[in-house]
Amino acid sequence: MPELPDVETFKRYIDSTSLNKKIVDVKVDTTKILENITKKKFKNFLIDKKFVETYRHGKYLFIKNNNSKWLVLHFGMTGFVKYFKDLEKKPDHTRLLIKFENDYYLSFNNQRLFGKIELTDDKDKYIKDKKLGVDALDLDYSTFKKLIDYRKAMIKSTLTNQNIIAGIGNIYSDEILFHTGIDPKTKTAKIRIKKLKTMFENIKKILKISIEAKANPNNFPKNFIIPHRKKEGKCPKCNEKLKTVKVNGRTTYFCPIHQKKK
């Protein structure tokens, strides 16, 4: 589920496994997700270098090389990274395989090929060019209010719009709206100020708790809706059967008792 908490978890994973080790080999399995660069050039930029630093903005992960290039990873709907020694443990759909001098590998996996692998000299320019909004964890309340309080779109659509706030996707927006008690189809501008403030606090709280849980729903608090996002799912607060509705062409789960239009 590569939204902000997942990507932050990947970032920390890479920090603890893959920094400051010389890269001795690079394999790219598909050119489909390699943007604006040939396989050969891409390899040349990584081989004999080391990763020295990571940075996350929204759902994008940046990994800095000691030649001052940033490797940019985007996970699409199905991506993850894995560090391992035994090649038999290489996950299916490995699109990028990096071998370090200690004979360990770091793989970037992406079943559905909606992910992206890129290089950039300037991560801030990259973020600007992509028109990404402020990272959800860097947001303060007055910016949040200014960014959204006039918008006509449905609140779920506003929350998941990466050009406004970066990092919140289909899954975590459901969690935020559930705890705030708002119907996902509510027009953003109609939300009362008190609810806006609660929503802002919930964004922070939920993302932080989820990161602490390593974005694994099995570790989530009992009152989270995410583990119940499935057919026949029940509200963790009142046991009411959850409803689904399409917003932005994506399935949205909500509790008809706890989430209202105002």
Add this chain to the structure above:
DNA sequence: CTAGATGTTAAGGT
């Protein structure tokens, strides 16, 4: 067999 699954974006509309 068909529908649907965590994301982004081009193209169209208001």
Add this chain to the structure above:
DNA sequence: CACCTTAACATCTA
């Protein structure tokens, strides 16, 4: 012009 919506992308699974 700023904003909003929808369809399409590739692959696997229920």
